[in-house]
Amino acid sequence: MTTEMAGRAVAVDGHVLEVSGVTLRFGGLTSLDRVDLRMRRGEVLAVIGPNGAGKTSLFNSLTGAYVPQEGRIRFRPGRGGEHELRGRKPFRVSRLGLARTFQNIRLFGALTALENVKIAVETRQKTDPVSIMLGLPHARRAERESDRRAHEVMRFVGLGHRLNELASSLSYGEQRRLEIARALATEPELLLLDEPAAGTNPTEKRDLEELIRRINAELSVSVLLIEHDMRLVMSVADRVMVLNFGRKIAEGTPGEVQRDPAVIEAYLGSSSAEDTAVVTGMLSGRGGAGAGDEGEERA
């Protein structure tokens, strides 16, 4: 697969992300229970698990939206250095090079698609409000630069023809792409995608698969992917990690995970022979559209 030849990524090897013993509780509910996770630079790692397993909670803990009570989250950007992410403010996490999309799409609906992306580009700029008000040359240059860069990203995700549409008027699949574009515009090293295929049609799914590959290979971005669509997971992921009730129950290549009895039981609640066959079919992406496609509820 393409990931082995990722350009920038191979320059620095080792792990881009190391999570150890992360525990997140809401009152009596433990939604993450001593989760460990190591992610190699340049890989595509999928996180799967039944509804309510704690996948989104994991993303929220990584990006600073939730602060886990215990554990360490170490992020090592390619330029060197090591950063503890636990308890860091979301915007600081984003500036370190970690970008995310949301399970329930959260675009800025009253702005155009291009403006959504420009906002992301501009978080990396430093022009001060006084030079903007005075229209100083460097402020104008920054504005042009953000425009150019946003156009580039929009073309990369294949939305070059929808620049001036309102974000809220795009189709569901396009909105998911726009969220990816907005995340990419911050030039991340690690991209977290929360169910990017939920609610999209088969053609859009195929395009998405292609897009994830290109993000990984051409931009050398490591991808952490939550997805219920097993066909997608099996085709793009280098490794898969399975969560259930906040606990990691399996980890390995897609093939290994599919045959893991613990995983089959998690999806099923029992392990009788013929049920196992059904689930194995489902996990390999042949039968049905994938478990729990209904997980796409919008807030």
Next chain:
Amino acid sequence: MKATTVSRGKGGGPDMSAAARLRATRWYQQPRWRRLAALLGTALLGAQVTGREGSSSDIFLALKENTTGTGMWIWLGGALLVWVLREFVSEQLAAGWAGVREGARAGASGPLGRGRELWRSLPWVRVAALTALAVFLVLLPLLVTRHWQQVLVDQIGIYVLLVIGLNVVVGWAGMLDLGFIAFFAIGAYSAAYWTGSLPVEPPVVLNNFLVIPVAVVTCLVAGVLLGAPTLRLRGDYLAIVTLGFHEMVYLAARNWRDTTGGTSGASVDRFEIDLGFWSYRWGLDPVPYYWLLLVVIALLIFLFLRLEHSRVGRAWTAIREDEVAAAATGVDTVRFKLLAFAIGASTSGVAGVIYASKLGFINSELFVLLFSILVLSYVIFGGMGSIPGVLLGAAILIWLPEAMRDQVPAQDRFMYLGALLVVMMIYRPQGLLPSRRRRRELEMAEEGAGGADSLGTSEGRRV
């Protein structure tokens, strides 16, 4: 969740499923009846407030008089008329209007479409229109009576400056600020202090114009000091904090008599320029102040419009729409909110300096809470986030009570203003000339997708 489509059917036919029938709204459940009830309630209140005053010997006198006289029927009739016009007649008008708009968008002719085309394509049309407007505004005070000249300066001019500032905070950054006049007071007292008009002596006495930058800095610092610990709060808490801040500033001005002059006040020097070869003093004539204000306002609008269409304006919109997503994208939300707050505060401070220097006198009673509320209502009435909107809103809402001055008793004028605001909020919550972004947000909020108002929205949703 997506809003369930509410069927507007009249009861539902026999072939409707049971679930659909349960979900269908009956005729009496339609929102238009709620709106009618609100209007009639306002009318009843209006009839009582504007009718006869009570007497202490017969406590029910006013109630009796006001429910039997014609006043109440006029109010109720007016409410009914507004309701009928808006609910039934304007639908047809709106349909016609939408047709015209569609035509315009399709590039077809039609008076409106052509006008807009001209506006877009020909720069000289724009220049000519703006020049005509500028000439009109410059000459305006020469065309009106002395009384209206005073209104133009003391009220419209000053409040226009204030709404431009508050619009940055409320309209663009989406924070509810109920204490805006506190910064106005700080500006005014800065003017009094630095020109040596207060009982306490300043280190150096400054010219009124030099006080403007000093007041800007003072208000910036005050805004940041107040904002830094509180802007993390959600919108409704912030509103309470700003309210409290206003009361603190007001009570300090009122009770700290040896320093501020309290309710008896202090006189302030007027504007004066002395360039050596040329000097000018602003005196009692309001017209020179008008021109001064016009220059300041035009300058601020120019600067703020640039800000609105820059990374700063976009970041504000992002924060307003979805703070969680904005932060996840890397927007330093606290910093941008603080920026908006500080810009608003310093604009208010500038207005305060000009106000004090124009009146030539200040006391604590010029800075009561009512004015904070009024500025906010001008912004909302005109259309949050749109500079032409808030300008128009301030101008109309100040002009109206002045124009009614001779027609109705003075103490009733605010009742009419209130009734107008109620009607406006029922039928046009987005304001007179809303900004495009704000209008879309409101539409989305009605469909149930996301929040539009400045009262912290996204926080409550799960990430």
